[in-house]
Amino acid sequence: MNFRLLACAAVLAVTGCASVPPAPASAADGVLVGANGMTLYTFDKDTAGSGKSVCNGPCATNWPPLAAAAGDAARGDWTVITRDDGKAQWAYKGKPLYFWVKDQKPGDRTGDGFNKVWQLARP
Numbered sequence: 001m002n003f004r005l006l007a008c009a010a011v012l013a014v015t016g017c018a019s020v021p022p023a024p025a026s027a028a029d030g031v032l033v034g035a036n037g038m039t040l041y042t043f044d045k046d047t048a049g050s051g052k053s054v055c056n057g058p059c060a061t062n063w064p065p066l067a068a069a070a071g072d073a074a075r076g077d078w079t080v081i082t083r084d085d086g087k088a089q090w091a092y093k094g095k096p097l098y099f100w101v102k103d104q105k106p107g108d109r110t111g112d113g114f115n116k117v118w119q120l121a122r123p
Contacts, residue, residue, distance in 0.1 A: 024066060024078060024090045025097065025121075029107070032092060032121040034066055037106030040097045040121040048094035055098060056084045063111075063118070065089040066097040097121055 025032045025040055032040040041063065045054050055063050060083075068080045068088035079091045089096050100111030100118070112120045 021072075021075070023076075024068065024072070025092070027123040030122065031109070032097065032123055033106065034099065038099050038103055039107070039109050039111070040066060040092075041100055041111050041118050042092075042095040042121050043098065044117040044119065046096050050094075051079070051081045051091075053081060053083050053089060053096040055096070060085075060098075062101050063098040064101065066099065092121060092123075095121070 025034050027033070028037070034040060043053075043055050043063065046052070053060075053065065055065070065083060065087070066089060068090050070088070072080050072088065072090075074080055077093050079094065080088050081091050081096055083089050091097060098118075100114070102108075102110050109120060111118050
């Protein structure tokens, strides 16, 4: 008998956690970070809840979007938007999320306040 498998089945039956995928980002030191630990940002020119990103082309080269995978779906404060290039991007509380190409390691926040339109994404 595989007791580990039975234990996992019991946990899933009680918690229902199999149906709740992990959030696309987490909080660290008061800001949102991607699974890679890198800081996430919002763009003041994006309109919350519009379902669109206005950071495309060269902008998206410098500010890579937090990509959503095929099949990812909205949950709670998290939504998936479709970018101009057809790719999916995560948004938090209606604001699309981005990384900053000049951040080199987890914990870097060099994009905060850039051009007075880029802000740290806060939970």
